[in-house]
Amino acid sequence: MATVSASSSVRFASSLKLSNSTTPQVSGRPSSLKHISVGWTKKNFPSLRSTGFRVSCSAKPETVQKVCEIVRKQLALSADTKLTPESKFAALGADSLDTVEIVMGLEEEFGINVEEDSSQNITTVQEAADMIEKLVQKNPAS
Structure with missing residues (x-):
């Protein structure tokens, strides 16, 4: 009401x-x-x-957490490096190749396929998590 x-x-x-x-x-x-x-x-x-x-409403907290774990692993970030949904990959030291590797890790973890056009628009943890949720919803096998 x-x-x-x-x-x-x-x-x-x-x-x-x-x-x-x-x-x-x-x-x-x-x-x-x-x-x-x-x-x-x-x-x-x-x-x-x-x-x-x-x-x-944004992505589920557990999706954001998994994205943070993958980003931390791919960029070899220390445990004390703070990652938030607003964290930008470039600010964390990622170049274009690192971003491709992050996307590949996300594809493997979530069983999705990210098109090249979509992957170029991912610059933050939140953007990655939101994209994952959209792709998982579209894929009935997940």
Whole structure:
């Protein structure tokens, strides 16, 4: 349920709950919620500058963790090197060959095939994890 106050703020209340595994739950069942889009017309709310917004859920934490492990191994990073979803491969010292090796490691670990065009767009841990989840969802054998 969405409510709009006089100051044009939007507040949402729903039955969406996060379990300990960070899997979205709706009424006790796992949810495949990926995107939420809400729109309204300026006719109804003339003071609003935007006509919509989108909330996007990112890759599962365990996918991000596996990507971090593969990146750490491929780049021979020490255990004290901090890796976050925002970590850029180039900032960690990776060149184009290192990035290809990271992608090959991801393909092997997750049983996916990454097209060359897609692999050239991967620059961070989060981008790699998001791409993996998309490819795993497309591949019914996984």
